[in-house]
Amino acid sequence: QMQLVESGGGLVQTGDSLKLSCAASGHTSPIFAMGWFRQAPGQERQLISSINWSDGYTYYVDSVKGRCTISRDNAKNTVYLQMNNLKPEDTAIYYCAGRIRPGSLRWNRQDNYWGQGTQVTVSS
Numbered sequence: 001q002m003q004l005v006e007s008g009g010g011l012v013q014t015g016d017s018l019k020l021s022c023a024a025s026g027h028t029s030p031i032f033a034m035g036w037f038r039q040a041p042g043q044e045r046q047l048i049s050s051i052n053w054s055d056g057y058t059y060y061v062d063s064v065k066g067r068c069t070i071s072r073d074n075a076k077n078t079v080y081l082q083m084n085n086l087k088p089e090d091t092a093i094y095y096c097a098g099r100i101r102p103g104s105l106r107w108n109r110q111d112n113y114w115g116q117g118t119q120v121t122v123s124s
Contacts, residue, residue: 001026002113004096009118016122017084022096022115024077032099034072034079035059038092038120045095047106049081063089086122093117 008020024031035050049070050059058070069082079096096115097105105112 002028002031002098002100004098004113004115006094006096006115006118009094009120011121011123012086014087014122014124016086017082018086018120020081020083020094020096020118020120022079022098024079024098024113027100028077030054030100031077032102033105034096034098035105036070036079036081037095037097037105038090039095039117040092043092047097050105051079083120086120088122088124090120091122092120094120 002024003026004022004024006022012018031053033050033052035047037045037047039045048061048064049068051070051072067085071080095117097112099105099112101111103111
């Protein structure tokens with residue numbers, strides 16, 4: 001079992017920045033990958049960014065490329081998402097996800113571990 005605890009959400013204005021954090025505990029050896037999903041009201045939960053723990057390979061959905069940076073601290077078993085130039089359409093609940101088994105965060109969600117979610121609201 002892996003436990004994930006997110007922090008860093010909040011209410012900001014258009015153009016502001018936020019940094020989300022997600023700390024993993026429990027079964028963390030090894031971590032295969034971690035990432036961030038978001039879900040807006042009435043929409044499906046979408047993977048927006050992920051990072052492979054072993055080699056640092058990263059993925060970004062087109063809508064956040066150039067505005068978001070995912071990073072990891074292996075010693076702290078923590079993943080971060082720096083979000084810049086936030087827009088109202090970024091408003092959603094952001095969920096941290098982690099995997100200890102090889103596979104896709106996006107396509108093999110049944111094996112993902114999930115955080116409780118943190119609300120990000122961007123006002124215009």
